[in-house]
Amino acid sequence: MPGYSAPPETMAAGARTVLTLVGLLREGVAADVLTVEHPGEPPLSDGMTRNAEVLAAGLLAGIPLPAVARMLVVWTQLHGMVGFEVNGHVAGVAADPDAFFAHAAAVMGEFAGLPR
Template identity: 65%
Template sequence: MTTSETPDSRQDGPEAAVSRLKAEAAHRLAARHRVDLVPAELAAAAGVDPALVDARFPDRDALLTDLVLAAYHAMGDAAEQGAAEAEKSGADLLGRWVACCEGVRAWALARPEEYVLIWGRPVPGYDAPPETMAAGARTVLVLLGLVREALEAGELAVDHVPAPELSEGMARTIEPLAQGMLNGLPTPVITRMLIVWTQLHGMVGFEVNGHIAGVAADPAAFFTHAATAMGQYIGLPH
């Protein structure tokens, strides 16, 4: 028996051995998502006074929360600025919707690690405090504002696209939305809003993570087309 052999590996058939190998690989891939942000170690690496770091960030979670809040607010700034600039240029509701989405995309591509921090796989062992939810809502509130503006003006299409009947599970999904942030919107609009919100971050995440090159010859043109289609789907006038 050589030193590289173990009793288990000797008893494995080829397929069992490969399965064990792949399981170990998957375990190591999962470890990529562990975040090493011990404030004291970061202070030493960055040449920062440890006392200053201790006062500001007593532990890893405090530092993570600061980073998460900053990322959400930066994304919110980009979304709000995009919509505001489009409005100043005379864009209609759909144009402002697209500009808001494009603002999110532009920020995410410029700051991919910050985007992945808030929209990628959750950091193991970290529970984001409630204030991060409020910061994260800024972007969706821009989009919702446009939807409400169209509704109040009588310009929002409500039943313009066919939709399946709500299952019991889907009804439970939208109920808290209807009682919260999306209060007052028609049920079909609430369901579509949930769909387009996940679609937006699906598209942005697809590009941020390097999967768009083999799909779209012009990623920016594709995104604008898709964002426009999402605005039409939600019911904005066009």
């Protein structure tokens, strides 16, 4: 929403999701199990490289750029899924919403480069 500024108390709660994702990626790097390259994946565009570089220069330092870019996608997908679930939209298209959410989370984890 134009002009919206989240209250500080909600920002800390909202940050937990991304901090958890970053922690998982860091664990994957440390354990040498993070898949960085995905065969057949198109290279990052100049714009997406810039997006990843900005994040890799701060909170995501030490994480390879392709994984940073994928993490950004995973983070937005996860928030979208939660929004769908909270508003009852998943139940309208999935006979078993819990199975759908578990499957989607596993697929997003693999997309980010994490082992199952």
